[in-house]
Amino acid sequence: MDLLPFKPLAAHRPRTFVPTDLDLGDWARMEPLFDRLESRAASISSAAELERWLLDWSEFNAALDEEASRRYIAMTCHTDNADAERAYLHFVEYVEPQLKPRQFALEKIYVAHPLAGYLPQARFEVFNRDVKNHVELFRPENVALETEEAKLCQQYQKLIGAQAVTFRGEEKTLVQMGRYLEEPDRALRQEAWELVAGRRLQDVDQCETLFEQLIQLRTQIARNAGFENYRDYAFRQKGRFDYTPADCLRFHDAVEKEIVPAVRKIQSDRRRQLKLEALRPWDLAVDPQNRPPLKPFAGVAEMVARTQKIFNHLDPELAAGFQQMQDLKLLDLDNRKGKAPGGYQSTLSEARVPFIFMNAIGLQRDVETILHEAGHAFHAQATRDEDLYAYRSAPIEFCEVASMAMELLGNEFLEEFYPGAEANRARKTHLEGIIGFFPWMAVVDAFQHWIYTHAGHTRAERTAAYLELMSRFGGDVDYSGYEASRACSWHRQLHIFIHPFYYVEYGIAQLGALQVWANSRSDKAAALSAYKKSLALGGSRPLPELFAAAGCRFQFDTDTLRPLIQLAGSEMARL
Numbered sequence: 249m250d251l252l253p254f255k256p257l258a259a260h261r262p263r264t265f266v267p268t269d270l271d272l273g274d275w276a277r278m279e280p281l282f283d284r285l286e287s288r289a290a291s292i293s294s295a296a297e298l299e300r301w302l303l304d305w306s307e308f309n310a311a312l313d314e315e316a317s318r319r320y321i322a323m324t325c326h327t328d329n330a331d332a333e334r335a336y337l338h339f340v341e342y343v344e345p346q347l348k349p350r351q352f353a354l355e356k357i358y359v360a361h362p363l364a365g366y367l368p369q370a371r372f373e374v375f376n377r378d379v380k381n382h383v384e385l386f387r388p389e390n391v392a393l394e395t396e397e398a399k400l401c402q403q404y405q406k407l408i409g410a411q412a413v414t415f416r417g418e419e420k421t422l423v424q425m426g427r428y429l430e431e432p433d434r435a436l437r438q439e440a441w442e443l444v445a446g447r448r449l450q451d452v453d454q455c456e457t458l459f460e461q462l463i464q465l466r467t468q469i470a471r472n473a474g475f476e477n478y479r480d481y482a483f484r485q486k487g488r489f490d491y492t493p494a495d496c497l498r499f500h501d502a503v504e505k506e507i508v509p510a511v512r513k514i515q516s517d518r519r520r521q522l523k524l525e526a527l528r529p530w531d532l533a534v535d536p537q538n539r540p541p542l543k544p545f546a547g548v549a550e551m552v553a554r555t556q557k558i559f560n561h562l563d564p565e566l567a568a569g570f571q572q573m574q575d576l577k578l579l580d581l582d583n584r585k586g587k588a589p590g591g592y593q594s595t596l597s598e599a600r601v602p603f604i605f606m607n608a609i610g611l612q613r614d615v616e617t618i619l620h621e622a623g624h625a626f627h628a629q630a631t632r633d634e635d636l637y638a639y640r641s642a643p644i645e646f647c648e649v650a651s652m653a654m655e656l657l658g659n660e661f662l663e664e665f666y667p668g669a670e671a672n673r674a675r676k677t678h679l680e681g682i683i684g685f686f687p688w689m690a691v692v693d694a695f696q697h698w699i700y701t702h703a704g705h706t707r708a709e710r711t712a713a714y715l716e717l718m719s720r721f722g723g724d725v726d727y728s729g730y731e732a733s734r735a736c737s738w739h740r741q742l743h744i745f746i747h748p749f750y751y752v753e754y755g756i757a758q759l760g761a762l763q764v765w766a767n768s769r770s771d772k773a774a775a776l777s778a779y780k781k782s783l784a785l786g787g788s789r790p791l792p793e794l795f796a797a798a799g800c801r802f803q804f805d806t807d808t809l810r811p812l813i814q815l816a817g818s819e820m821a822r823l
């Protein structure tokens with residue numbers, strides 16, 4: 249059985265260092281390459297030779313990265329396939345733990361190399377900073393703990409991927425159930441919501457237990473690296489050189505001050521339009537005028553064809569990029585049982601082509617997702633000719649500018665999916681989603697700040713902290729009778745489990761995306777050209793410079809938030 253959807257892919261640059269027939273699952277055959285890189289480093293006598301050495305190492309890294317991606321893609325496309333699971337786990341359990349100390353040894357050699365200082369400073373500044381950071385954080389005793397962490401994360405995905413319910417005689421994934429929350433029939437919405445909530449409650453204990461194991465592991469990892477808590481470690485480990493935990497706390501405050509009131513207003517309008525006494529959790533996704541849900545497309549093929557047309561309007565280069573993904577079958581987009589939840593873009597680093605994974609079921613949200621993931625894919629395509637592996641990917645805070653700005657820019661042409669009035673309705677829903685996202689982002693981020701700076705907290709204390717944040721940032725929704733579901737509503741936020749502290753990036757990036765959008769409203773061509781230029785920089789420049797190249801400020805305070813929220817607000821009023 250072929251577990252990968254795409255056609256055979258050739259390396260973008262033919263290998264010159266890694267043997268073409270190397271089995272990248274067989275450590276014994278990979279190890280000699282590390283030996284060679286190590287021994288060669290000692291005899292390097294010029295900056296040019298050192299640069300060649302870096303490029304060979306880059307080639308090896310790309311091959312390893314692509315192998316890991318292939319196994320991850322196969323596993324997430326087939327969570328119920330034992331071979332895919334075994335292959336993925338083999339890499340995570342046997343290959344990666346062996347790789348890490350050897351990678352670390354190379355990094356150490358590079359940082360200490362007498363010729364490193366002779367490489368062009370402007371070109372290698374970011375690379376040097378990042379490698380030095382890795383070297384300072386690396387602890388051999390953490391390798392086994394990180395393996396343990398990856399296995400727990402995989403268990404979480406398996407647990408969530410297996411969740412299904414029987415709704416009116418048919419088995420449905422919880423993702424598929426989402427569409428019933430948009431149905432005008434309130435009783436049906438409630439029935440669907442209760443069924444899903446009930447199913448999630450069955451896994452509460454397992455989720456909490458898994459999470460407690462993760463907290464313990466992460467705290468240990470941080471302490472081994474000399475940090476007081478995992479938050480401070482995570483900031484360093486994520487290379488957050490341009491902002492601090494205190495900046496994030498200020499961001500949360502700005503969201504509370506500038507955005508929460510706007511969200512409450514959207515909700516009270518919704519409650520009035522729906523003629524309800526109180527909004528219940530199943531009243532949040534339905535159209536407030538009780539129109540049936542938007543149906544942008546009937547199947548995945550149609551979604552792809554219409555998305556292609558949007559890019560044809562937007563830019564010929566981006567359009568060609570999306571077409572190439574179709575030609576090479578680099579898309580797995582339909583929702584099936586046995587597929588991991590969510591959506592992601594992954595890059596096959598040796599072929600230097602992007603892959604998109606999602607679970608489309610025919611909602612407007614799917615249109616947003618495909619535009620979003622395509623933005624990531626364009627980012628990967630824009631850096632294709634960069635030979636330094638590390639520079640082909642940007643920091644996440646900027647990766648998400650690429651994707652979120654593409655949602656806003658692509659929305660300009662939503663008529664490809666809908667007649668005019670419906671396109672405006674979709675745009676309005678999208679903007680409401682953006683505004684409504686910030687408070688949830690603040691909850692997810694602030695919750696993790698709390699979790700990892702309160703060592704030894706109990707399950708009850710953690711729940712209380714979460715509920716406190718839900719009242720600070722949550723809207724005006726009546727959960728009475730469903731308190732238990734509300735208290736564990738973070739369980740389905742996979743980032744908290746598998747990508748700790750990876751969430752505030754979405755908020756930071758959304759501010760960048762809104763700025764790109766604001767710019768494009770005054771000068772479309774200039775905004776798109778800056779966007780594309782900033783993507784092509786990959787990870788070669790620090791965050792504030794990437795933002796500047798895209799025409800944005802790298803700031804997330806009240807002053808930056810206010811005009812953007814005002815623009816979104818006036819746009820929503822107009823639509």
Ligand SMILES: [Zn+2]
Pocket residue numbers: 620624647648651
């Ligand atoms: Zn994204």
